[in-house]
Amino acid sequence: MTALDHIRCLSIIAHIDHGKSTLADRLLELTGAVSARDMRAQYLDSMDLERERGITIKAQNVRLEYKGFVINLIDTPGHVDFGYEVSRSLAACEGVILLVDASQGIEAQTLANCYQAMEHDLTIVAALNKIDLPAAEPERRAAEIERVLGIPAEELLHISAKTGEGVAELLDAVIERIPAPKGDVDAPTQALIFDSYYDPYRGVVSAVRVFNGALRSGAKLRYVQARQDHDAEEIGVRLPVPTPVATLGPGEVGYLVAGIKEVGQAKVGETVTDANRPASALEGYRDPKPMVFCGLYPVEGDDYADLRDALEKLRLNDSSVTYDPETSGALGFGFRCGFLGLLHMEIVRERLEREYDLALVATAPNVEYRVVRLDGSVEVIDNPSSMPPLNEVTAIEEPYVTVILLTPTDYVGTLMELSQQRRGVLDKMEYLSEDRVELVYLLPLGEIVTDFFDQMKSRTRGYASLDYEPAGYRASDLVKVDVLLNNTPVDAFSAIVHRDKAYDYGRKMTQKLRELIPRQLFDVPIQAAVGGRIVARETVKAKRKDVLAKCYGGDITRKRKLLERQKEGKRRMKQIGSVEVPQEAFVAALRLDE
Amino acid sequence: MFGVYVHVPFCAHRCDYCDFATWTDRAHLIDEYVDACVEDLQRRVANGQPDAASVFFGGGTPSLLEADKLVRILDAIPRTAGAEVTVECNPDSVDAAKFAAYRRGGVTRLSFGVQSMRPHVLAALGRTHDPANVQRAVALARDAGFAHVSIDLIYGTPGETMDDWRATLDSAIALGVDHISAYALTVEPATPLGLAVAAGERPAPDDDDQADKYAFADDTLSAAGFEWYEVSNWALPGHECRHNRCYWDGSEYVGIGAAAHGFTGGRRWWNTRTPERYIARIADGPDAVTGDEVLAPAARVEEAFGLALRTRSGATVGRAAAPVIGQLASAGLLTVEEDRIVLTRPGRLLASDLTARLLLAGAPG
Numbered sequence: 002m003t004a005l006d007h008i009r010c011l012s013i014i015a016h017i018d019h020g021k022s023t024l025a026d027r028l029l030e031l032t033g034a035v036s037a038r039d040m041r042a043q044y045l046d047s048m049d050l051e052r053e054r055g056i057t058i059k060a061q062n063v064r065l066e067y068k069g070f071v072i073n074l075i076d077t078p079g080h081v082d083f084g085y086e087v088s089r090s091l092a093a094c095e096g097v098i099l100l101v102d103a104s105q106g107i108e109a110q111t112l113a114n115c116y117q118a119m120e121h122d123l124t125i126v127a128a129l130n131k132i133d134l135p136a137a138e139p140e141r142r143a144a145e146i147e148r149v150l151g152i153p154a155e156e157l158l159h160i161s162a163k164t165g166e167g168v169a170e171l172l173d174a175v176i177e178r179i180p181a182p183k184g185d186v187d188a189p190t191q192a193l194i195f196d197s198y199y200d201p202y203r204g205v206v207s208a209v210r211v212f213n214g215a216l217r218s219g220a221k222l223r224y225v226q227a228r229q230d231h232d233a234e235e236i237g238v239r240l241p242v243p244t245p246v247a248t249l250g251p252g253e254v255g256y257l258v259a260g261i262k263e264v265g266q267a268k269v270g271e272t273v274t275d276a277n278r279p280a281s282a283l284e285g286y287r288d289p290k291p292m293v294f295c296g297l298y299p300v301e302g303d304d305y306a307d308l309r310d311a312l313e314k315l316r317l318n319d320s321s322v323t324y325d326p327e328t329s330g331a332l333g334f335g336f337r338c339g340f341l342g343l344l345h346m347e348i349v350r351e352r353l354e355r356e357y358d359l360a361l362v363a364t365a366p367n368v369e370y371r372v373v374r375l376d377g378s379v380e381v382i383d384n385p386s387s388m389p390p391l392n393e394v395t396a397i398e399e400p401y402v403t404v405i406l407l408t409p410t411d412y413v414g415t416l417m418e419l420s421q422q423r424r425g426v427l428d429k430m431e432y433l434s435e436d437r438v439e440l441v442y443l444l445p446l447g448e449i450v451t452d453f454f455d456q457m458k459s460r461t462r463g464y465a466s467l468d469y470e471p472a473g474y475r476a477s478d479l480v481k482v483d484v485l486l487n488n489t490p491v492d493a494f495s496a497i498v499h500r501d502k503a504y505d506y507g508r509k510m511t512q513k514l515r516e517l518i519p520r521q522l523f524d525v526p527i528q529a530a531v532g533g534r535i536v537a538r539e540t541v542k543a544k545r546k547d548v549l550a551k552c553y554g555g556d557i558t559r560k561r562k563l564l565e566r567q568k569e570g571k572r573r574m575k576q577i578g579s580v581e582v583p584q585e586a587f588v589a590a591l592r593l594d595e
Numbered sequence: 596m597f598g599v600y601v602h603v604p605f606c607a608h609r610c611d612y613c614d615f616a617t618w619t620d621r622a623h624l625i626d627e628y629v630d631a632c633v634e635d636l637q638r639r640v641a642n643g644q645p646d647a648a649s650v651f652f653g654g655g656t657p658s659l660l661e662a663d664k665l666v667r668i669l670d671a672i673p674r675t676a677g678a679e680v681t682v683e684c685n686p687d688s689v690d691a692a693k694f695a696a697y698r699r700g701g702v703t704r705l706s707f708g709v710q711s712m713r714p715h716v717l718a719a720l721g722r723t724h725d726p727a728n729v730q731r732a733v734a735l736a737r738d739a740g741f742a743h744v745s746i747d748l749i750y751g752t753p754g755e756t757m758d759d760w761r762a763t764l765d766s767a768i769a770l771g772v773d774h775i776s777a778y779a780l781t782v783e784p785a786t787p788l789g790l791a792v793a794a795g796e797r798p799a800p801d802d803d804d805q806a807d808k809y810a811f812a813d814d815t816l817s818a819a820g821f822e823w824y825e826v827s828n829w830a831l832p833g834h835e836c837r838h839n840r841c842y843w844d845g846s847e848y849v850g851i852g853a854a855a856h857g858f859t860g861g862r863r864w865w866n867t868r869t870p871e872r873y874i875a876r877i878a879d880g881p882d883a884v885t886g887d888e889v890l891a892p893a894a895r896v897e898e899a900f901g902l903a904l905r906t907r908s909g910a911t912v913g914r915a916a917a918p919v920i921g922q923l924a925s926a927g928l929l930t931v932e933e934d935r936i937v938l939t940r941p942g943r944l945l946a947s948d949l950t951a952r953l954l955l956a957g958a959p960g
Contacts, residue, residue, distance in 0.1 A: 039729065522926060526646040545806035548946040550778040550827055552905060553842050554600055558888065560864055561898050567951040 002215070002249035010073040010210065010254060011126075012090055014115060016108035016466065020130040021076075024100060024162035025063075028074065031168055032065040032574055034240055062196070062208050062254055063241040072177050073254035075195065075210075077114070082342030084113075084470060085289045088577045089195040090195045091117055091268045091433035092285055093210035093254065096124035098171065099146075100290070102203030103129040103137035103159070106145055106437055109407040113468035115150055125150070128171055130156040145433045158454070182212075184251025189280035190214030192249070194271040197264040199318040203235075205261040209254070209273060212283065216249040221276040222259060225284055227266050230276045231259035232550035262396045265320035289321045289337025292383065292400065292471070293346055293450050293470075296327060296355070296364035296493070298335030300584055304359055312336060313359035327384065331493040331577055332362055332587060337384055338561045339369075341365060343450055362588050364493050368447045371398040371474055384425040386492040388481045391532050397497075399445050399475040403428065406440040406457070408465035413438050415460045423448035424477075424499060440574070443472060482506050484514070485528045500531075507537035517586035520544035525580050598649040598841040599672050601632060602852035603657040604870050605667075607688065608708075611721030611791075614783035616854035616868050619654040624870045629664045631877040632741075632851050636671040638881060638910075646910045646913045649679040649838040652923030658684035662693045668851070674701070679837040681706055681745075686732040687724045694739035704743035704836070705736050712766040714758040719752050720785065726766070733770045743834065745774035750812060751805035752777055752780045753798040760808050761815070773834040777812050778827050806944050810954060813940055819954040824907040826943050833846030845903045849951060851907075853883075862889045900959040907908060909937035916953055923949065 017023035029035040065072040077090040091097070097118045101107050107115075118125060127146055129139045143154035160167030196208040209216065210410035214224070218236045223229075237245040238255040249255045261267050270286040299308050312324045325337035340346035346366060353359050370382045372389060372398040382388055388397075400468060404425070408416055410432075417427070420442045444453075449469065457465050482503050484494035494514075498506050507529025514527050518541050529537040549560055574581035606617045606623060636644075650672055661844035663955060669680060681704040682697060697705075711717050712726045729746070736744050746767055750760050767775055780800045782789050791797040813823060821829035828839060841848055850857040853873040856865045864887035867876055888896065903910035911934050912920060920936060923929050928942035928949060938957075942949060 103922045298685065381874065521930070522923075522948070540934060542803075544802075544945065544948070545941070546779070546802040546809070547948040548779075548826055548905075548944055550781050552826070552902065553839070554848065554850060554858075555854070555865065557842065557858075558856070558865075559897065561894065562955070564897070564901055564951055565948065566957055570956055571951055 002186070003253065004250060005184060006172050007069060008073065008182055008252040009096070009175055009179050010069045010094045010252065011098060011153065011179055012075045012099055012118075012184055013098045013177060014077065014111055014118065015130075016102070016105070016111045019100055019102040019105065019108075019111070020162040021100055022106060024098075024130065024160075024168070025074065025076070027162050027165050027168045028065060028072075028172070029063065029241065031165070032072070034063065034065055039407040048352050062239060064238045064254065068176070069170055071253075072172070072175065073210075073252075075208075075254060082292075082340070082345040083339075084117075085287055086196070086269050087114055087162060088117055089124060089193065091121050093193055093195045094118075094121075094123055094281075095182055096126060096175070098175065099125050099127040099150075100130050100154075100162075101127070101142060101146060103132050103139045103142050104134055105136075106142045107149065107407065107433070108466035109405045109439075110468040112149065112407065112439075112468060113405055113470070121152075125152060126158070126174050126178050127152050127156065128160050128167070130160055130162050132159045132521065133161040133164055141434055141436075145437060148283075149431075149433050149439065184211070184213050186213070186250050187211035188412045189278050190216065190273070190275040191280045191283055192216055192273040194267055194273060194402060195259075195269060197267045197269060198563055199264055199488045203258050205259070205264050205267045206540070207257045207259075207271075207273075209249070209257045209269045211249045211251055212374065213251055213280065214278075215251070216255075216257060216273065218245070218247050219362075222257075223274050223276040223279050224267060225272040225274060225279070225282040226268065227271065231261055231278065234258045234260055236247065240472075251553055263317040263320070265316070268320055276441065289293060289341060290320065291323050291369075292446060293340045293366050293368060294337060294339075295346060295366045296329060296332065296335050296384070297324075297338050297350065298329065298332040298362045298364075300360035300362055300588070302333045308336065308353070308356065308359055308361070311353050312338070315352065316359075319349070321345070329364075329386075329492050330489075331491045331575060331582075332364070333575075337407050339383065343454065345570030362584070363591065365496060365591055366450045367497060368445075368450060368499060370479070372396075373398070380573045385495040386479055386519050387496045388495075388497060390574050393568060396476045396477040398448055398476045399479060399497075401443055401472045401475050402446045402449065402469040403472045404442045404444050404449070404467055404469040406442065406465055406467050407433070408438055408440065408461055410436050410438050412465055413440070416457065416465060418441060419453070419460060423453060444469070445475075445477065445499075480531045482510075483530045484510050484542070485526075485530060486518070486577045486580045486582070487525050488528075489580070491577055494590065503529075504533045504536045507531075511537045511539040513590050514537040515541055516585070517589050518580070518582055519586075521580060523579075596648045596837070596841050596844075597645045598651065598838050599636075599647045600838075600848055600850045600857075601652045601657075601668055602855040602866075603652060603655040603660060603848065604628075604853045605659050606654065606656045607659060607685070607944060608659070609721075609725055611788040612780060612783065612786055613858070614786050614789075615655065618708065618870065621870055622659075624874065625660065625664065627658070627874045628852070628870050631665060631874045631883075632668045632711065633671045635851050635875050635882065636668070637888065640673060642673070644673070646675045647678055648675045649841060650681070651838040652682040654683055656685045656688060657682050658688045658693065662696030662700070666696065669700055669702070673840050679703055679743075679834065681743075681838055681916050684706065684732065685724065686728040688773055689735060690929060691735050691739065694735055694741070698741070704745065705741050706745040706747065706776075707732055709746040709748055709763075709767065711752070711755070711759070712763040713755070716752050716755045716759055719754045720749065729801070730770065743774065744770075744772045745836065746770065746772050748775065748777040748812075749780050750777055750808040751800045753800060755808075757808065757811065760787075760811060760838035764812060764815045768815070774828070774830040774836060775821060776828050777809075777816075779809065793844065807866075809944055810940060822907070826838065826905045826946055841908050845899055845902075857884075861895070862887050864888075890938075891916040896959050897954050900954065904936070904938060904950055904953070905943070905946055907937065909935040910958075911935050911960045912953075912958045916956035916958035919953060919956040920958065923952075 062075045075088045116167040145159045147154045191212045192209045194207045235258040272282040274280045324336040327337045372380045425442040425444040431439045478500045483490045511527045524543045527539045604617045640920045654825045680702045774924045847859045853870045854868045864884045866883040867885040873883045929936045
């Protein structure tokens with residue numbers, strides 16, 4: 002056990018691409034944790050998806066030794082969807098390094114995480130990175146940080162994680178400014194789990210920070226929220242190579258293996274204590290609730306069982322994904338899945354397709370609605386097709402979020418226009434410097450889960466950033482738009498939208514479908530309806546010609562091969578009432594980006 | 596019924612839409628080619644080829660051959676009494692002497708590639724003949740004593756109006772022929788037309804326009820006394836092309852010449868594609884067949900069903916598909932005549948779709 006005054010626990014808060022992983026690489030080198038020979042770029046980002054996307058999804062941690070001090074570097078997930086995980090990582094720290102690109106300036110998410118760090122009373126050591134680049138404007142960016150976070154410009158360190166310039170000074174500042182952890186080794190044990198992942202050979206491996214008492218290898222541990230006891234099979238630290246230790250004392254950070262088979266039994270925020278001398282739970286535990294939902298269906302109906310197995314396995318590793326079987330008239334058997342946010346949804350879907358080799362159709366994402374029935378009862382709805390008829394409902398409430406947008410001043414107009422189109426209400430507008438503005442909007446989450454992020458990026462050429470946090474439910478004038486093919490409603494295309502946008506949604510969907518649905522033997526009306534009233538209509542005109550002109554000697558073999566293909570094509574069609582729809586039409590119609 | 600198809604792979608000019616095996620630069624091969632066809636036939640006859648009830652010279656442009664060469668080939672084909680012998684002709688490459696020689700040699704029927712009677716439509720198809728040549732050629736044929744004259748038409752060429760099509764049909768009927776084939780222009784990928792369409796330089800034919808023109812043709816030809824007997828074929832009663840029927844009713848036939856197809860002993864087979872290779876293969880013996888397939892019984896049933904469904908006789912059906920047949924009948928796409936179904940005019944235009952649908956429903960009876 003290391004003496005408390007020689008330990009520092011901290012996270013790095015930075016925007017994507019601002020250099021967090023590169024700084025982590027330099028720290029590993031500088032402290033001798035990884036030799037230059039073994040170094041590879043972005044050493045701590047372990048998932049393929051993380052490296053590809055340049056973001057950290059699962060938090061990693063590493064124990065560094067520097068000038069006689071133990072520095073526990075706790076990585077935080079880098080995306081808005083994982084706000085709760087960020088808060089638990091911060092709860093394991095006494096301070097943070099705020100790392101800001103000296104040419105880009107602070108971004109919305111970084112700001113949101115900094116606010117969180119301040120709420121946790123963490124010490125912030127701010128550094129401007131990439132000062133070696135010609136575009137760097139350290140003075141201007143320092144003034145912004147001073148203005149928005151109240152950190153004096155002269156306290157900012159100027160570094161280049163790439164060249165290593167200023168990194169040693171940064172470590173010195175960390176030791177000097179960030180307070181040592183507090184804790185009592187003789188008190189009942191309290192350790193916080195701030196990350197868990199599933200290892201197929203070892204079961205769940207949790208990252209833990211000890212606050213009081215000590216974790217001892219072999220001890221019987223109690224998981225307070227899960228109300229379960231497990232034996233500590235192995236306790237260790239990451240140097241960054243996992244290295245078993247006998248004990249972890251107050252202020253120490255490491256990993257814990259206790260023979261647990263799914264991460265749902267060792268959730269982020271869990272308190273681990275001694276089963277024989279239990280302490281109370283640490284504050285701040287929350288069961289993260291899914292915010293965004295969609296239906297996931299196998300493209301090939303035969304793959305349903307494989308999809309179920311894949312979801313089961315995935316959940317061993319990611320307890321924040323929820324899934325329940327559902328049946329769609331259009332898409333067959335699948336699952337209604339819940340995610341922390343849009344990125345989380347995308348990551349899960351991509352992992353299912355990549356790691357489990359599945360081809361999936363995803364329905365348009367939606368949020369969870371609260372429907373107040375005439376008798377006052379409240380029903381929670383996560384699938385548009387289960388929305389009761391409007392005449393049985395007194396109110397529909399939808400989740401709102403507070404959105405922080407940071408943007409160069411040039412784009413304020415277009416972002417305000419976008420936010421207003423999405424039913425946003427401006428809460429605050431503040432100039433961070435003469436060329437950067439902070440906008441705070443109250444927005445329905447449902448408006449964000451469609452394509453708000455992409456729109457924001459394209460309207461601002463990638464310069465704006467956003468972060469959001471839940472702001473409760475509010476009643477809205479929402480309606481369900483049904484899409485009917487030949488007078489049969491197609492559940493997969495139903496959506497809950499604001500009344501003002503019902504026509505727009507209906508028109509877009511019917512037009513898209515008119516292009517995607519092949520001509521049939523009869524006219525196929527495609528209608529969008531709100532509460533039985535048709536708001537948009539298109540028609541796929543009947544096919545009139547599908548015949549070979551010539552059929553003589555040499556054409557016969559060709560004709561038979563064509564016939565085989567035509568039969569196979571018909572077999573693969575989904576039958577909606579009497580309309581044959583190719584699977585690809587569903588995939589294309591449900592794609593968001595068009 | 597047994598038939599012989601002879602392919603003549605030579606043309607003076609290649610049309611933009613044509614993907615047949617034909618060449619414009621190989622006239623020097625004609626003598627050797629004719630010899631090879633005769634040799635091929637003699638071996639087959641020696642091996643017991645039955646007498647043919649129909650012979651069809653197709654191409655290419657069979658009328659490009661000198662008449663005595665064509666007749667040499669015909670002479671090598673043992674025929675039944677009253678056999679039908681058709682020669683495809685280009686209206687530009689015929690004269691009275693050639694027709695007289697055909698008659699003497701046993702040709703009974705001529706088929707002219709007319710395509711359109713409107714010069715701008717012919718130009719869009721990459722054809723060169725003058726519509727007036729058609730009248731001249733048909734008159735020569737009649738003068739030579741041919742009772743059976745057919746013409747081929749193409750409809751739905753981009754740029755062809757309904758008035759153009761009406762004019763073509765009216766002129767065709769006025770020619771006094773006894774058989775008319777009318778084909779929707781089909782864009783084949785490896786043709787000048789196909790390449791131009793793929794490159795966006797020329798518009799593709801429009802299905803609805805072609806459907807309208809098909810209906811118009813069927814009305815116009817019916818009013819003039821023609822009856823449809825296959826999707827793309829109309830004839831005065833009793834003047835149907837016998838050779839065509841043999842493709843559609845499962846009769847056997849042999850193919851002579853480059854790229855010709857045959858169907859014998861339950862086996863579909865085809866000859867090597869170029870005239871050079873055909874000549875060389877026949878010289879090496881025994882034949883020039885380059886590929887074949889033997890159909891499994893189920894595939895044969897399905898093929899026969901699909902072919903029969905294109906004809907006025909229709910296809911026989913069993914009970915299994917009764918619900919589907921009922922739906923299609925009430926949609927006006929087919930009629931039920933005892934144990935047979937016959938496609939209506941809208942149904943004919945959808946024959947491929949309906950065949951697939953009916954086969955999936957287990958229709959063949």
